[in-house]
Amino acid sequence: MSDTSNASAGTPAIEVRDLYKSFGAQPALKGVSLVVPEGTTTVLMGVSGSGKSVLMKHIMALLKPDRGVVLVEGQDVAKMDEKTLDEMRRKQGILFQANALFDSLNVYDNVAFPLRERTKMSEAEIKETVEKTLAKVGLSHAATRFPGELSGGMQKRVGFARATILQPKILLYDDPTAGLDPLTTAAVNEIIFTGKQQLGATSLVITPDVASAFGMADQIVIMHEGQIVESGPPDKVKESQHPQVKAFLKNWLQRRAKSQAAKG
Numbered sequence: 534m535s536d537t538s539n540a541s542a543g544t545p546a547i548e549v550r551d552l553y554k555s556f557g558a559q560p561a562l563k564g565v566s567l568v569v570p571e572g573t574t575t576v577l578m579g580v581s582g583s584g585k586s587v588l589m590k591h592i593m594a595l596l597k598p599d600r601g602v603v604l605v606e607g608q609d610v611a612k613m614d615e616k617t618l619d620e621m622r623r624k625q626g627i628l629f630q631a632n633a634l635f636d637s638l639n640v641y642d643n644v645a646f647p648l649r650e651r652t653k654m655s656e657a658e659i660k661e662t663v664e665k666t667l668a669k670v671g672l673s674h675a676a677t678r679f680p681g682e683l684s685g686g687m688q689k690r691v692g693f694a695r696a697t698i699l700q701p702k703i704l705l706y707d708d709p710t711a712g713l714d715p716l717t718t719a720a721v722n723e724i725i726f727t728g729k730q731q732l733g734a735t736s737l738v739i740t741p742d743v744a745s746a747f748g749m750a751d752q753i754v755i756m757h758e759g760q761i762v763e764s765g766p767p768d769k770v771k772e773s774q775h776p777q778v779k780a781f782l783k784n785w786l787q788r789r790a791k792s793q794a795a796k797g
């Protein structure tokens with residue numbers, strides 16, 4: 534599929550400029566600026582309530598900025614009409630904590646859903662595409678099973694297959710490993726990496742899992758009280774002298790040491 538609309542080399546997949554958002558008197562974002570280059574993975578981290586989800590919701594155009602702009606592939610999302618918004622959302626694959634799979638549909642029908650909803654493909658074309666996608670995530674054998682019959686990791690893979698079947702250019706993940714065991718977490722991280730390798734997609738990931746973040750990110754962004762306090766490649770962020778970043782990483786190291794000690 535050739536797409537020349539974004540051929541203007543160097544246009545970031547996502548760009549946020551001086552974004553402000555309050556809920557009532559409570560500021561959630563206080564002048565956030567961020568560039569996510571095409572084909573790269575950016576991980577958002579920071580303590581609870583620091584504004585990560587609110588930032589991501591602006592990128593999905595689920596929230597409107599009080600001030601500032603959000604550009605997706607160079608276009609201001611707040612100025613998009615319904616048709617353009619719909620096209621933009623088509624380009625975004627979204628994977629939340631909950632997989633939001635349809636319990637009453639089997640794996641095949643869950644994954645086929647976006648194709649039936651959003652394309653004019655024939656059932657034969659849909660079959661070919663779904664089978665190829667299921668093979669990519671190692672779930673060819675599970676096509677007729679229902680979400681309730683799958684492990685957490687398998688459900689995640691179905692969620693990923695469904696989120697990526699329209700070949701999105703941008704993948705957004707909000708805490709995709711929440712509540713998962715270490716093995717399944719590793720599988721999800723692998724999936725995120727696959728998204729980048731196989732789709733060449735740009736990924737924006739919120740995760741509290743520092744080890745995963747440092748493993749997958751091209752860029753790490755640390756938020757605190759509605760602002761970005763550090764950003765850059767993992768090696769730079771690791772060495773940050775910013776007090777909030779040091780505190781965040783120290784806290785994670787302590788928690789990790791405790792959990793490892795508890796495991797004996």
Ligand SMILES: Nc1ncnc2c1ncn2[C@@H]1O[C@H](COP(=O)(O)OP(=O)(O)OP(=O)(O)O)[C@@H](O)[C@H]1O
Pocket residue numbers: 556559560561579580581582583584585586587588
């Ligand atoms: N719809 C809303 N109405 C009112 N306040 C909100 C709303 N959404 C977010 N907030 C507030 O905005 C701030 C930032 O929230 P946000 O969900 O972005 O934090 P977060 O960093 O994603 O936290 P967590 O890691 O716990 O998910 C918080 O103080 C939160 O209570």
